[in-house]
Amino acid sequence: MTTRRNFIKMAGLTSAAVMANPADTFSNPIKEEKIKLQTQNKWLDGSRLVVSVSMQFEAGGQPQNAESPFPQNMQKGYNDFPAETWYQYGYKEGIPRMLDNWDKHGIKVTSHMVGSAVLQNPQLAKEIVQRGHEAAAHGMNWSSQYAMPYDEEKKFIKAGVDAIKSVTGFTAVGYNANWLRRGENTLKILQELGFTYHIDDLSRDEPFIIQVNKKDFTVVPYTIRCNDIVLIEGKNFSSDQFFNQVKAEFDQLYAESEFKRRQLSISFHDRIGGTPQMVKMTSDLLEYIKKHNGVTFKRKDEIAKMALEDKTSIRE
Template identity: 75%
Template sequence: MKDRRTFLKQAGLVGLAGMLPVNSLLADDLKENTFINTEKSDSKWADGSRLVVSVSMQFEAGGQPVNAESPFPQNMQKGFVDLPGETWYQYGYKEGIPRMLDNWDKLGIKVTSHMVGSAVLKNPELAKEIVARGHEAAAHGMNWATEYSMPYETEKKFIKDGVDAIKKITGFQAVGYNANWLRRGPNTLDILQELGFKYHIDDLSRDEPFLIKVKGKDFAVVPYTIRCNDIVLIEGKNFSADQFVSQVKLEFDQLYKESETKRRQMSISFHDRIGGTPQMVAATNEIITYIQQHKGVSFKRKDEIAQMAYEDKSVIRE
């Protein structure tokens, strides 16, 4: 694959949003290496995958509130701005996502990017590029507000504003949702169903997708992870990149064994200002390359996984 600089030069991203149809993909990119070492097995996945891997790339930097949580001590005096903390977030869109995008191309996989609406509006060209390179744009709220305490109509506007920002900039109609720190409220799923969403990820209860009933209709759950998640481990300052590699490999090995007899999905999550650092991109490359050496493993965007769940009559229903 070409690197990011070549891609930008050849693609001519200016004005791209208006040219992209809803949920458009680069057809060649979607086909390219999404299924690794294909081998038919006794898989529970309809497409013959033995194990499906779902990678998330959070696009949040630029949408955070003043003095948002960071690796720096949370001891700022009232009335002052945490300036080094601001630069930590800036790294996410200046270096992190561009580096990850090149790595995904190198590895030949497509990911789901959960996008905060205000971050998209602040860095529109980067948001356009994510979609133009074949990745899914999923909604992640308009900003970092506490969603679970919002009244119904307030939350509905909050979610819709984020979706509208993504659509306006990228042309992509988001069908997946992730609440801030997964903390959805009692009305969230009803709102998502009402707004036309197809799935959410704010659930840690299974290692495979499943369907639930929301407002009398099917709604897909594509489980997320806090185990294989850089913000829980690396940003917590008590975990190193090599430990992350080891942990994710252990997770994969166990799920791969289980996938001989049951449907298994593995989730891995990266954040712009953490997963996009040089050490973590190197770690990610090692992890994905290791996984790709195993037969029957496919990498899928979360919208693809959700669609498979809807179409599979054997999927778990709750």
């Protein structure tokens, strides 16, 4: 199969070969490069395709009268009590149900935790880590950090990390800004605070390495195509529609993974992905994915580490 990436590399090699020796245009160097390209499609651990699952832990950290399925028509000065219960569902029912589902399928996920949500529900945050999942930072609250001055943003990020550490004992090395909207200083701050990756990027279907403060830093791409808050709440998808969308994404990426490194990202939010219908749909989806050879499920810190250690990782 000829892919665009292979075509570009092969075209460059062919041109060089023609200039050097027209008679040997399609000789051994080209074949050797094709073999080299085929070895670069595999992940460092030999996986064909890696599935990255996110479980957002946000409920309890939301601002007063935060957006919800209810009409945004509350008069000022009043509390939206029904909306509060919608968020409460996330930590009372949603995350516990999802945790049982991950155990059922033997997979580990990354939980992006809002610091104030962790402090409100410490036992649940601790349980997530004790059950083998990654605790990643998601800010101290739902503030728009992109508008913060440097020092304020650094304190904001560190406060979230400290909350996670104090409750779970886990040191977060991955970051997700509110609605992915980081600021001009965010990556520099993350590098200074000891993070190894961030996910606020939609530009690829595989991790890649960038330079931040003249050091390697990993981007583990996120998704809005396979994201329950975008599809279920934003577009009013049914659980069946969500299943079919993610399945189609997986099928295409799995086909591509024969020739290049691929990552499937799926994102769930505590009060949405943890509903009975969504967990049942997710269970069926995981069963389908697990039937395919070479597919592995990894936490995002594992993906970032593997990308940093892989000399064939894309660098930008």
